[in-house]
Amino acid sequence: MACIEARGLRKAFGAQVALDGIDLRVEEGRILGLIGPNGAGKTTALNAILGLISYEGQLNVLGRDPWSERDVLMRDVCFMADVAVMPRWIRVSQALEYMTGVHPRFNRAKAEGFLAKTDIRHTSRVRELSKGMVAQLHLALVMSLDVRLLVLDEPTLGLDILYRKQFYDSLLNDYFDQSRTIVVTTHQVDEIQDVLTDLMFINRGRIVLNTSMEDFETRYTELKVAPEQVEMARALKPIQERQSLGRTIMVFAGVERKQLASLGEVRTPSIADLFVAMMGNTNGRARGAA
Amino acid sequence: MNSQTNAMSGTSVGEQAGATVAGSPMQPFLWSLRRECWEYRSLYIAPLGAAGVFLLGFIVTIGHQVTRMRGIVGMDAMHQRNTMVTPYDMASGLMMAVGMIVGVYYALDALYGERRDRSILFWKSLPVSDLTTVLAKASIPIIFLQLFCWAVAVVLQLLMLVIQSVVMAGSGEHVSMLWAQLSPIQMWIMLLNHLITVHGLWYAPFYAWMLLVSSWARRAPFLWAALPVLAVGALEKLVFNTSYFFGILGYRLGGNPAVVFVKDWPVNPMTQLMIGHFFLNPGLWTGLIFTALCIVGAARLRRYRAPL
Numbered sequence: 143m144a145c146i147e148a149r150g151l152r153k154a155f156g157a158q159v160a161l162d163g164i165d166l167r168v169e170e171g172r173i174l175g176l177i178g179p180n181g182a183g184k185t186t187a188l189n190a191i192l193g194l195i196s197y198e199g200q201l202n203v204l205g206r207d208p209w210s211e212r213d214v215l216m217r218d219v220c221f222m223a224d225v226a227v228m229p230r231w232i233r234v235s236q237a238l239e240y241m242t243g244v245h246p247r248f249n250r251a252k253a254e255g256f257l258a259k260t261d262i263r264h265t266s267r268v269r270e271l272s273k274g275m276v277a278q279l280h281l282a283l284v285m286s287l288d289v290r291l292l293v294l295d296e297p298t299l300g301l302d303i304l305y306r307k308q309f310y311d312s313l314l315n316d317y318f319d320q321s322r323t324i325v326v327t328t329h330q331v332d333e334i335q336d337v338l339t340d341l342m343f344i345n346r347g348r349i350v351l352n353t354s355m356e357d358f359e360t361r362y363t364e365l366k367v368a369p370e371q372v373e374m375a376r377a378l379k380p381i382q383e384r385q386s387l388g389r390t391i392m393v394f395a396g397v398e399r400k401q402l403a404s405l406g407e408v409r410t411p412s413i414a415d416l417f418v419a420m421m422g423n424t425n426g427r428a429r430g431a432a
Numbered sequence: 433m434n435s436q437t438n439a440m441s442g443t444s445v446g447e448q449a450g451a452t453v454a455g456s457p458m459q460p461f462l463w464s465l466r467r468e469c470w471e472y473r474s475l476y477i478a479p480l481g482a483a484g485v486f487l488l489g490f491i492v493t494i495g496h497q498v499t500r501m502r503g504i505v506g507m508d509a510m511h512q513r514n515t516m517v518t519p520y521d522m523a524s525g526l527m528m529a530v531g532m533i534v535g536v537y538y539a540l541d542a543l544y545g546e547r548r549d550r551s552i553l554f555w556k557s558l559p560v561s562d563l564t565t566v567l568a569k570a571s572i573p574i575i576f577l578q579l580f581c582w583a584v585a586v587v588l589q590l591l592m593l594v595i596q597s598v599v600m601a602g603s604g605e606h607v608s609m610l611w612a613q614l615s616p617i618q619m620w621i622m623l624l625n626h627l628i629t630v631h632g633l634w635y636a637p638f639y640a641w642m643l644l645v646s647s648w649a650r651r652a653p654f655l656w657a658a659l660p661v662l663a664v665g666a667l668e669k670l671v672f673n674t675s676y677f678f679g680i681l682g683y684r685l686g687g688n689p690a691v692v693f694v695k696d697w698p699v700n701p702m703t704q705l706m707i708g709h710f711f712l713n714p715g716l717w718t719g720l721i722f723t724a725l726c727i728v729g730a731a732r733l734r735r736y737r738a739p740l
Binding site for chain 1: 459460467470471549551553557559561735736738
């Protein structure tokens with residue numbers, strides 16, 4: 143069953159088109175990364191899925207229309223907009239009580255189990271916690287919800303690398319299973335490359351790439367070209383070419399890996415490299431791994 | 433690893449408990465009310481603080497009070513009563529005023545604050561509808577704050593009565609006259625009636641209007657709530673040279689004439705309640721319809737509004 147299904151999803155803010163009629167289908171049990179430059183329409187797409195904004199076109203999340211049924215939908219969906227949305231005045235104990243009170247699928251014992259592994263005290267207010275601890279708290283609350291869809295919009299923004307690593311580890315080990323679906327957007331794409339099962343690039347309100355990670359790995363190849371083979375490699379029409387430490391590096395789409403292996407070293411490109419190859423052809427040279 | 437296993441084994445129990453607790457449709461409303469009390473602690477701190485300061489002032493000046501009481505012996509009943517009742521009326525008035533100030537402050541911030549600090553995104557990630565949230569927020573100044581102010585006033589006046597009685601008895605005065613003149617039970621019923629009908633229901637349109645503005649304004653909700661109202665009245669005066677709008681506003685602000693202005697005082701206060709008259713007043717119902725429209729409007733706006 144599809145967890146999210148959109149057809150012709152469109153959203154304009156005045157004259158500015160944020161989503162230009164996208165079609166989208168996310169199956170249950172997937173972890174989808176929604177990647178795009180600033181202002182590409184990622185957050186707009188997520189907001190539409192969560193019932194936070196109105197839209198044109200068809201959108202169905204877990205069989206419901208998010209805009210008219212947000213409150214019911216939120217029993218099966220949870221989201222973390224970014225690290226700074228927990229109310230600053232709330233105490234940890236109050237947050238636990240409140241979630242127990244309003245959410246039929248909140249498991250308080252589980253949340254307390256997660257919190258016990260951190261330095262967060264129940265009597266603290268959110269404003270007294272560090273940014274990383276607030277993210278830990280929010281994640282502990284979210285992971286204790288037995289929901290079918292979890293949406294994360296830049297969940298690790300502003301966190302240091304230890305917290306970021308821990309965040310995704312925790313999500314994979316303690317939360318994810320085949321009945322759950324996660325949609326995540328982030329600029330730190332390399333950190334989630336091993337986490338994702340599906341990848342989607344979005345630019346100027348349109349989907350420019352929609353692939354599973356298995357297809358990604360077979361379809362896209364990065365070649366560190368042997369200096370004498372550069373012309374041969376160019377003939378195979380790379381989607382991007384850049385220089386790195388005096389070597390030419392090319393990214394190919396849909397070219398047999400065996401064929402490329404004779405021209406240099408091959409490997410799977412990072413999501414960041416492919417992103418640059420597909421979106422930033424004009425300034426691709428300047429950006430290596432984001 | 434151990435704590436994780438423990439947490440997991442607690443899963444089924446916690447889930448069952450959670451399911452029964454959050455099952456009732458009233459549950460999100462009640463929890464929304466609790467949330468408001470956690471967030472706006474001034475809702476109870478301000479009335480308690482004001483009552484505390486007043487009580488302190490009363491204790492400091494108690495000697496003066498008793499002297500005054502001594503001076504009224506032999507005066508006419510009306511004068512006697514006024515002298516005795518004044519501090520208690522002041523206490524009631526203070527609680528009404530504090531309730532209004534806190535209510536205005538709360539209503540203007542209730543739907544604006546959660547957008548300003550972005551926490552609206554947290555609240556909206558939970559299965560509580562916009563209408564439930566707005567209803568909970570509206571019921572605070574219209575009902576619960578008034579009830580709380582009443583309870584504080586009752587405790588305050590009771591403490592004043594006890595203290596005054598002890599001091600009077602200690603100096604050999606007759607305490608019974610004080611209690612008879614004050615008739616505290618009636619005084620409290622009157623106050624409750626006044627707070628619920630006038631400060632709650634009659635003023636409800638003001639609070640609902642402020643909530644509406646607070647869900648709409650991008651900044652300065654106080655100015656947006658007050659200035660357009662003044663502008664409409666001024667414009668009417670300028671264009672038509674009439675002041676119906678200010679008339680309506682004044683009528684509303686003045687309180688419901690059917691309950692408020694009690695002119696022939698030394699009669700049994702119970703006859704002054706006139707609950708029936710109050711609920712038959714069409715002004716009340718137009719006000720409540722306006723309140724309902726503002727609440728529905730605020731709920732709709734909250735649905736569309738993004739954090740600031």
